[in-house]
Amino acid sequence: MFDNLPVELVREVVEHAAAADRHDACALALVSRAVHAWTLPVLLSRVSLRTVAQAARFIALLHARADAESYFRHTRALRVACPLSLGWFRGAEHALEYNVEDATTGEKSLYLTIDSIETLARVFPTLQHFAAPRLLLDALAPFASFCPRALGVDSMTGAAFWAPTLRASVVRLHIDLAQGSHKPQTEYDFARFPALTHLEMTLPTTKVSLKAISSIIAAARKAKLASVTVHVPRKEHFEVVDKTVKALKVPRISVVRGNATVDAY
Numbered sequence: 001m002f003d004n005l006p007v008e009l010v011r012e013v014v015e016h017a018a019a020a021d022r023h024d025a026c027a028l029a030l031v032s033r034a035v036h037a038w039t040l041p042v043l044l045s046r047v048s049l050r051t052v053a054q055a056a057r058f059i060a061l062l063h064a065r066a067d068a069e070s071y072f073r074h075t076r077a078l079r080v081a082c083p084l085s086l087g088w089f090r091g092a093e094h095a096l097e098y099n100v101e102d103a104t105t106g107e108k109s110l111y112l113t114i115d116s117i118e119t120l121a122r123v124f125p126t127l128q129h130f131a132a133p134r135l136l137l138d139a140l141a142p143f144a145s146f147c148p149r150a151l152g153v154d155s156m157t158g159a160a161f162w163a164p165t166l167r168a169s170v171v172r173l174h175i176d177l178a179q180g181s182h183k184p185q186t187e188y189d190f191a192r193f194p195a196l197t198h199l200e201m202t203l204p205t206t207k208v209s210l211k212a213i214s215s216i217i218a219a220a221r222k223a224k225l226a227s228v229t230v231h232v233p234r235k236e237h238f239e240v241v242d243k244t245v246k247a248l249k250v251p252r253i254s255v256v257r258g259n260a261t262v263d264a265y
Helices: 007-020 022-028 033-043 052-064 114-123 134-140 164-169 206-223 235-248
Strands: 046-049 077-080 084-086 097-101 108-112 129-131 150-153 172-176 198-202 227-232 253-257
Touching (some): 022 033, 046 052, 052 097, 052 108, 084 134, 108 114, 134 150, 198 206
Parallel strands (some): 077 129, 084 108, 129 150, 150 172, 172 198, 198 227, 227 253
């Protein structure tokens, strides 16, 4: 069907089809090497690691590819949704990662070596959106080249120690307190993020939500944020928090029932 069309036009059709549906993009990538190269930017534009096994394979791929920097140059959003811890193993940087299972909860965590952390920072210098457990962010923050515009984290603890280059680049910040066992802080200082305009928070329960609301409102007013969105998953919690916010009459704060994340990329 495409025999009589210019290569440039065929490429445009393929890229449009790949961008419209990621499943089609995966299928198109198997057609030929040329089509694979055309669809690669779409396939790698968003990387979401939902399990420890996926994260382990991904980290191994970064180490295995000599051209990892150029291979992942199209990646603009990276989300690590699985539990992740950091392992500082001097003299054992050759061990890319290993899994540890919590005997009580049965939850597995991925431990990264220093070598893996440095690889992540080097490969994704142009990352636009990054969402991951705070421990991983703490490890990447010192690298001046790591400065995404949007961050998704499970806690703001330790933000004061993040590199100024990282804090200066963040425009959108999503704090998901529904992940893990982190408690809301009594005070949030967003003045450290001079470019911040949009804040999102996911709060797990009515009790936690109401405790956090006053801190969020104070921070929003002080930082002069354009918008603050509070996500409350459960219906009964949503109604309580929504009525509280409306009673306080802060127009920039909206309450949403649902668990949306910083994945708006």
